[in-house]
Amino acid sequence: MQLVWLQRCTGHARKATDFLPAIFFFGGFVWDALTIGRNVTALDLAIFSGYLLTAAVILYLIGRPMPIEADAGKFTLYFRKIYSPRLPYFLLQFLFGSLFSALFILYFKSSSHWLAWLMSLALAVLMIANEFLESEYKRFTLSWAMFGLCAMLLFNFALPFLLGSIHAVWFYLSTLLGAGFAYGLYKKTPNHLGSVKPVWTIAATLMFAYAVDMIPPVPLVKRDVVVAYELTKLDGDYQLTQQASNWWVFWRNTSDDLDLTAGQRVYCFSSVFAPSGLKTRLYHRWEYYDKKQGWQTQSRIGFSLSGGRYNGFRGYTYKQNLAEGDWRVSVETENEKTIAVHSFSVDYVQAATPRVLQLY
Numbered sequence: 001m002q003l004v005w006l007q008r009c010t011g012h013a014r015k016a017t018d019f020l021p022a023i024f025f026f027g028g029f030v031w032d033a034l035t036i037g038r039n040v041t042a043l044d045l046a047i048f049s050g051y052l053l054t055a056a057v058i059l060y061l062i063g064r065p066m067p068i069e070a071d072a073g074k075f076t077l078y079f080r081k082i083y084s085p086r087l088p089y090f091l092l093q094f095l096f097g098s099l100f101s102a103l104f105i106l107y108f109k110s111s112s113h114w115l116a117w118l119m120s121l122a123l124a125v126l127m128i129a130n131e132f133l134e135s136e137y138k139r140f141t142l143s144w145a146m147f148g149l150c151a152m153l154l155f156n157f158a159l160p161f162l163l164g165s166i167h168a169v170w171f172y173l174s175t176l177l178g179a180g181f182a183y184g185l186y187k188k189t190p191n192h193l194g195s196v197k198p199v200w201t202i203a204a205t206l207m208f209a210y211a212v213d214m215i216p217p218v219p220l221v222k223r224d225v226v227v228a229y230e231l232t233k234l235d236g237d238y239q240l241t242q243q244a245s246n247w248w249v250f251w252r253n254t255s256d257d258l259d260l261t262a263g264q265r266v267y268c269f270s271s272v273f274a275p276s277g278l279k280t281r282l283y284h285r286w287e288y289y290d291k292k293q294g295w296q297t298q299s300r301i302g303f304s305l306s307g308g309r310y311n312g313f314r315g316y317t318y319k320q321n322l323a324e325g326d327w328r329v330s331v332e333t334e335n336e337k338t339i340a341v342h343s344f345s346v347d348y349v350q351a352a353t354p355r356v357l358q359l360y
Contacts, residue, residue: 041275045158048102052154055095055147056181058088060189062140092143099150100126106157107216115214116338123153140194144186148199152178152206157219164277166217168335171210179203210337217337219278223271224360225331225342227256231267231316237359238314240269244354256344259353260322266346268329269316269360272305272339280305281334284317289326300332314360322346 104123107116126149155174160166179199186196209215228240245255258266268284283302287295301317328343 116216145198148182161275221273222340225270225340228267259349267318283332285330
């Protein structure tokens with residue numbers, strides 16, 4: 001009886017272990033989603049850098065031949081006895097998966113237009129595909145490509161964070177530094193397993209994607225972008241009067257379908273997370289949709305940003321006498337890189353409609 005019970009327990013345990021990779025994957029992703037992206041901190045970057053350096057050490061050790069010593073000590077012999085050839089590739093899979101998970105969340109929270117979402121989607125695909133690539137990392141070309149991509153994306157965050165600037169030159173320089181790091185490690189690895197050439201292709205692709213606004217201006221992360229009728233500052237908070245949503249839209253209190261009266265202002269309020277020490281200038285680009293000519297810029301109004309506030313840096317602009325129809329406001333950097341896009345519509349009515357007060 002005891003033997004049957006033990007066999008059943010062993011069978012259940014083996015079945016449970018089959019689900020461990022999925023449990024670790026979703027558990028780690030949920031943890032990252034809850035703890036990363038509110039704002040980028042030095043601790044976040046230090047942890048991610050630790051992942052990257054650990055992956056670098058593993059790649060270097062894999063590329064080194066392991067000589068067989070006749071007089072090897074007991075510990076060395078015991079280690080070789082229990083060592084599994086799968087271990088370094090499993091660790092690489094874990095480290096790359098952790099980096100892709102964190103970077104996907106950071107880039108996704110920095111994306112709010114379709115070009116940037118494509119970049120986030122690509123990271124999501126890599127994050128999921130990584131769960132099935134353990135055996136493929138033995139093809140060292142793939143390992144170098146994944147390592148180089150992680151290095152470049154991490155450096156894209158770290159360099160602007162450390163320098164307190166989001167100028168475009170730092171993105172291009174950080175991309176080259178990440179690719180150079182992968183190339184230098186490859187050259188230092190004794191056996192030169194695989195090829196490092198795809199790393200340079202990835203670097204060129206990232207720089208092209210940034211040039212066409214597919215990559216958001218990291219490390220800035222959007223928190224809120226809303227439109228309102230009135231705006232006042234009250235005890236350090238902004239109180240906004242916004243359009244109330246219809247009663248059947250029970251999942252939100254406000255609506256982006258604005259009912260205006262003649263001569264009424266419309267405010268655009270935005271909140272953006274920025275690392276401490278970063279100083280720059282942001283812009284609100286107000287655009288109106290013309291049925292014949294498409295989106296037409298009506299104005300581009302700037303305001304200064306100084307980073308470090310935990311709840312995000314806040315700024316606003318306003319316009320008056322807006323035409324009826326579809327509008328959108330893009331929150332942009334000085335070099336016209338898009339942080340967020342908020343769409344709304346305007347309709348003129350004779351009297352004010354129901355409104356709500358919101359604090360930001």
